[in-house]
Amino acid sequence: MSKTNGQETVIAQGVRVEGDFKSQGDVIIEGEVAGNIQTAGDLRVGEQSKIKADVVANNAVVSGEIRGNMQVGGRLELTQSAQVIGDITVDTLSVAPGAQINGKITMDGRGVEMPKEESET
Amino acid sequence: MYYYVYDEFVQDQKFERDLALIETRLTDLGISGKIARLALFRDATELIQDEVKKGASTVVAVGNDMTLRKVIDAVGDSGVAIAIVPLGSNDNKIASLLGVPRGVEACDVLSARIIEELDVGVVNGRRFLNELHSTNVVGVKINCDGQYDLSPMRKSVLEVRNLADADDEVPAAKPTDGKLEIVLRTPSKSWIKSKTGVTLVPVGHATISCDAPIQISIDGELFEGEEFHIEVIPNRLKVVTGRERKF
Numbered sequence: 001m002s003k004t005n006g007q008e009t010v011i012a013q014g015v016r017v018e019g020d021f022k023s024q025g026d027v028i029i030e031g032e033v034a035g036n037i038q039t040a041g042d043l044r045v046g047e048q049s050k051i052k053a054d055v056v057a058n059n060a061v062v063s064g065e066i067r068g069n070m071q072v073g074g075r076l077e078l079t080q081s082a083q084v085i086g087d088i089t090v091d092t093l094s095v096a097p098g099a100q101i102n103g104k105i106t107m108d109g110r111g112v113e114m115p116k117e118e119s120e121t
Numbered sequence: 122m123y124y125y126v127y128d129e130f131v132q133d134q135k136f137e138r139d140l141a142l143i144e145t146r147l148t149d150l151g152i153s154g155k156i157a158r159l160a161l162f163r164d165a166t167e168l169i170q171d172e173v174k175k176g177a178s179t180v181v182a183v184g185n186d187m188t189l190r191k192v193i194d195a196v197g198d199s200g201v202a203i204a205i206v207p208l209g210s211n212d213n214k215i216a217s218l219l220g221v222p223r224g225v226e227a228c229d230v231l232s233a234r235i236i237e238e239l240d241v242g243v244v245n246g247r248r249f250l251n252e253l254h255s256t257n258v259v260g261v262k263i264n265c266d267g268q269y270d271l272s273p274m275r276k277s278v279l280e281v282r283n284l285a286d287a288d289d290e291v292p293a294a295k296p297t298d299g300k301l302e303i304v305l306r307t308p309s310k311s312w313i314k315s316k317t318g319v320t321l322v323p324v325g326h327a328t329i330s331c332d333a334p335i336q337i338s339i340d341g342e343l344f345e346g347e348e349f350h351i352e353v354i355p356n357r358l359k360v361v362t363g364r365e366r367k368f
Contacts, residue, residue, distance in 0.1 A: 007298070007300065007323040008321065009321065009322050009323065010319060010320055010321040010322075011271075011320050011322075012305065012307055012318030012319050012320040013307070013309070013310075013318045014273060014274050014275045014277070014307035014308075014309075014310065014318055015271060015272070015273050015274065015277075015305055015307055015318070015320045016271070016272045016274055017269055017270070017271055017272075018269060018270045018272070019268055019269025019270055020268050020269055021268065021269045022268060025323075030318060031274075031318075031320070032274075035269060
């Protein structure tokens with residue numbers, strides 16, 4: 001995954017996140033998330049993770065479960081243990097044998113709007 | 122003008138020789154100054170603030186992390202530089218992170234005067250430079266930047282780091298990035314694999330809340346409460362650092 005200027009965020013197994021999660025850096029999720037995930041960086045979703053959220057990311061590698069719509073500006077890689085229940089908008093898609101997708105796929109990653117950094121007041 | 126604040130414990134006889142060496146070296150380097158000796162009923166904040174008003178440009182804590190904490194609280198937003206001359210073998214974690222050696226060697230670091238503007242963490246109005254730490258945290262909600270809540274589902278170790286060294290699980294926390302790092306070390310559910318999952322979240326402000334009071338160590342000092350409001354003030358503290366600093 002490419003490096004961004006933002007800092008890396010890691011949510012480990014055994015930790016739950018609720019709410020609107022926004023980041024400018026790379027995000028690694030091994031735990032549970034409910035709400036929204038938006039990152040201008042890259043997203044990695046671990047095998048044990050469970051996400052009930054709409055997801056926006058620059059690039060993503062998914063090995064866990066996502067219930068929600070995904071918008072990925074660049075490349076989305078679904079590994080063999082991935083489960084996506086929701087619609088996907090993406091530029092480049094890679095699906096491993098065994099990965100499950102239940103939803104509509106639109107190949108138009110250029111239309112995905114990335115989260116912008118909020119300026120401090 | 123330098124103002125040296127001697128903590129109560131360094132006035133013990135066992136530090137007499139160290140202090141004599143330090144004072145001689147400071148005179149040789151041309152950076153000697155007024156000395157304040159802390160005692161049980163002598164308020165450090167009042168002493169330091171009086172000297173800052175009189176024009177002290179650098180306040181030097183002679184002692185350990187706790188001495189430096191007193192100085193940080195006292196200098197407040199005055200813009201005065203602070204420094205440490207560490208003495209004794211315990212509680213000198215911050216000095217080590219700042220790259221300041223113990224005893225007389227610290228005088229050369231002081232003289233070189235490499236000043237960094239560091240972020241300061243604030244917990245319920247109290248400032249900290251290093252980190253906040255609590256063990257066996259469960260049933261706790263950490264609201265991050267007013268956007269989302271983090272909750273450990275198993276007993277975890279909670280740290281909020283501003284200036285901290287790297288370890289096997291997390292990188293060093295830089296006190297110059299305008300962020301605090303929330304770290305949750307959560308043990309694995311499996312009894313066979315003894316692996317710790319590490320959550321790492323950079324934040325500008327956070328609120329830790331829980332149903333029952335928890336104990337939190339802030340730069341080594343223990344506090345108890347059910348709600349802790351935490352924020353970072355970027356580039357607020359001018360600190361004299363050594364070349365061996367760990368950030």
